[in-house]
Amino acid sequence: MEFCFLRILKLTMKVLVMLLLFLGNIKNSTAYFSSSSEATMHTNNWAVLVCTSRFWFNYRHMANTLSLYRTVKRLGIPDERIILMLADDMACNARNKYPAQVFNNENHRLNLYGDNVEVDYRGYEVTVENFLRVLTGRHETAVPRSKRLLSDEGSHILLYMTGHGGDEFLKFQDSEELQSHDLADAVKQMKEKGRFKELLIMVDTCQASTLFSQLQSPGVLAIGSSMKGENSYSHHLDSDVGVSVVDRFTFYTLAFFERLNIYDNASLSSLFNSYNPNLLMSTAYYRRDLYQRHLEEVPVTNFFGSVMETIHTDSAYTSLTNKNFGGAKTKTFLGQSFSSSDINSVRNSDDEDQFNNLTAEEDQHDEAGQCIFCAMDSGHLWSFILGNVITHESVDFFVCYGLVLMLPLLVFSTWLSL
């Protein structure tokens, strides 16, 4: 809502500027053109996973992010290609009954905070600025490679964000906001510099769909947990931990991926169709007008896994003969005789089924974990009150015209007081 006000202010200022003929030309040309990336092939996968909340009562947001982190790792994205941004104040929180453990289900089968969790941006490092730096690649020189998104023209990037949001913004740790045009601007710059081939933005927050409204770069696919005016709800409360442990949208996303392994060919459309508005208690929204490919043909592992493009090496470069280094002239490289070993067991697939217990207790939802904090934003109440009088869209215009009307009033009152 603050942003709403800001926009109105901006609009008003524009009107003022025109009225006073204060300045002639404000150049605001944001006309980027996208470089063609048709020729490039998909060579690598990256994931940027962001939890924008902190504090104990936002436990579920960290659990959301860590669950997704485990999923993409299981499906093959290596740690060095995952940027994990996490407040990371849950595992060792004094109120955590299970120290150094984080669960996303009340059955406590899977400790998300097990071994090999590489958090790249931790605690107060999770800021809007750092987030935008990661996306655009503008780091100080001292920032190590592990904290950088080193993607290229052939990269598919998954950007997952969860936290508390509202109309066209997403709060970062209760102190800052990422606005939809900031995100769109960063994505535009990424496209401009060829930092991705395709980008999937997945957002689990209240009014998530509003965050995508400013996007305009081709190759971007966006999915949000809720439409404008809707809240995203948590799935269930863990009475041992004392707070809700997972959000509904993420829960059902994980339930979908639980059935998949690295070889699966499930398409993005099957993921999108798996969201049931009745179970989510919100409407999952996806924006696909910027995305060229048909969702039926795109496997989810294109974003959530890491499938490499490989080319067989036909032959060795045999002319690399150096007389100083061994005089081997044998032509066969790997044609040695092998003792036929009796071991011919095929490695069994023992994929960890991490989320096998997620789907339990589906119908058990509780009111306590509802996204009450979304409604706590001060302006929300106002828009609710105004919404009864006027429709939602005309509020902005109403306020704008009100502010413009105040200008002649100011002049008039000054004149009167003469």
Next chain:
Amino acid sequence: MEEISNFPLNPEPAEEETLQSQMQESTPDRKSMRTTKPGIKRLILSLTVLFSFIIGFPFLWKSIEIYRAPLPFDRIESFSSQLESDPLHFPCRFQAIFVGFDFSASRGLGPNDVAAAITHKMSQLNPNSLRCGNCGGGDYDVSVVIDSGSSCAQTEGSEARCPLKCGEVVFGGKLSDEDFDEMLKRCLGNVDGGGKGYSVVVFNGDKEEGEVRAVVGKYRHAWVLGHVSEDEAVSRTAEIFARVFMNGGNEGNSIRSEFMPVGADGRIVLSFSLLNAEPQDWIYDWSFHEIDKTLLQPVIQALQPIANITVESQVLYYTPKSSFSYWDDIHGSHIFSTKDLPFFLNSNEWHLDTSVAAGGRSKVLQLVVYIPSAKECPLQLELPNGDLSKTNGFISPMWGGVVVWNPESCVKDLESKDPDRRVISPQNLQKLFEVLMGQLRQLLGLKSDNLYVGQSGAYILLGSERGFTEWELDVLSGKHVCFNLHSCATTLGSLSRLVQSLPRMIIIDEIGKQVKFSLEAAKFAQSYASTGIYNASAVSSRQARSLVENAFFHPSIMSISYYSFEHCFAIYSPFFLPVTMHVILAALREWKRYKQENRKYLAWKAKERIVS
């Protein structure tokens, strides 16, 4: 507000009476006339305030101005449009030498006709010759020498000596390809004069010579030995020129960015990893230092113009692959097929990217040697056609390559409790590195094998101990110069659009300097290219690209840190808008009042004049 004027406003009524009676004739109406001049003190005061505001405005404007280093937008524009309209071309000279041919006798063709035929054939074979980085931009500089034994003819301006004197051993002696190559270099070296001339020598042999042997040497010349007809000689020559020397023997002729694995700062880190999948079975080590010294350094030297290469190595334990293999009785080994290759890399267990030397924007190429465990030894890669792979390796563009290396004996020493420590023998290591070198060549967009099969037959491509032959390096340099300059131009364009779209953004001097130097380096690269100095051109273009990347990714450019003009207006207008309004109104009012009072005074003056 109260109406005040210099004129005494409310004199006493009685006094007024007397005054009126006194000045009955002279001042009839106090409302339309006055006898004294209106004071200008208040007008001056209010105007002074207004003017000080107006004068102060530029100072305020200056004080809230932000520093923006001037960027040469017009030069950026002209640079990219020039690159677009006039692609970069390298001057190349081609020289065809026919020994033992008599074109004039059999066909009635002079050397100029033969040269025209070759040129025509070349443009057929290379239709998009206007592409950036190509030779000559469409018209090729071909010279021809025809030595029929009895007579010798050459095109005008040809630099070759005629007849060709190159020892008498050409046919009689059985020279190896390497020696032949060296001999041709000696003979033609002085002909080339150090420039970038490419030559093809066709020796016509007898019918009983057997099959035709066509070899491309490791310098800048090729030769064809054997019985060939005149037509075939011409078409073979043209094919070597157009396909091999100009395109590197590659069928795909577009600049694929995935085959330009050079970091934005012009560096490549070659990271060699030896993976022991199961160290409880055996632990292999390698003498990497020796390889680095003897095998890798020449390669790094050869690639110096294209990229600044550093090498590092590591040995890792407990690194199982993540794809499956199965036992195959026919081959007597464990088999993994090509369709499993995308899953071969176990990104959770292979901690390859441990480089500390690699900077933020360098490119790390992983070259991995995988040693399978005893359970899956020997491990072989099966190709789609059912054959086993000769190299047992594969690459992933922009990432690197993997080679599976099987130990000689797959029998595990069951008795010993200690880990079985072994070292890869130098012979094996060298073979391993031949595969890795093939992979590095593939990663850079060249062919890993040394055979080119064209329309008119097969050509043996002689390999160099430096990993890359001179003509291959020319092709690579050309491609990289083009890629770098294009990338530089697009980044400059992006930067200038970005800077113009954020008018309130501070642009520090460093960015301005980097842009300036980058444009200069790009100019140098272009001028070097036009004179045919490949190496210097590649180095300059690399510099241009890395400078502009630094400018674009400068941490001070962040749209979130800067306010738009609307924000600036919103900040200052609450301070100044109410005050300015009053000042302007007061000045207007004073002006109006003064004019009014002055009119009265003038009216009185006029009346006085009439009266007197």
